[in-house]
Amino acid sequence: MKRKVLLVLVLFLPGVARASVQSVLTENLVVQSEKAAYPSEAKKEIFKKAIERVSWKYIKDYLGEEKVQRETLLLRQKVIKNYEKYILTLYPSGKLRRVGRFYEMPVSVKVSLNNLKILLL
Numbered sequence: 001m002k003r004k005v006l007l008v009l010v011l012f013l014p015g016v017a018r019a020s021v022q023s024v025l026t027e028n029l030v031v032q033s034e035k036a037a038y039p040s041e042a043k044k045e046i047f048k049k050a051i052e053r054v055s056w057k058y059i060k061d062y063l064g065e066e067k068v069q070r071e072t073l074l075l076r077q078k079v080i081k082n083y084e085k086y087i088l089t090l091y092p093s094g095k096l097r098r099v100g101r102f103y104e105m106p107v108s109v110k111v112s113l114n115n116l117k118i119l120l121l
Helices: 002-022 039-063 065-070 072-078 080-085 113-120
Strands: 025-034 087-092 097-099 102-112
Touching: 025 039, 039 065, 039 080, 039 087, 039 102, 039 113, 065 072, 072 080, 080 087, 080 113, 102 113
Parallel strands: none
Antiparallel strands: 025 102, 087 102, 097 102
């Protein structure tokens, strides 16, 4: 009897855990542009800017504009530098294309708000 209960719990709990994790994930589509000599440089900078843009958006939502302005350097060093802990996926959602002297590309960013809040505490 104990085995059946344990088996049911083992099979049931991962689904519950996934459901709770999914409720705090957000997916953002960011279109960034960058002036660069080569497409590879542009792509690297576009990803970097997308990370910063999405990170600052949620940090400001959580801490407030005033505190973010006071602690910008600290937040950049402690939180944005460790973006791998709260940005779960980062990938292009379209092709890199040239627009005039700029390269432009849409980027999809999936953020774990729980992980970000843990870093901010």
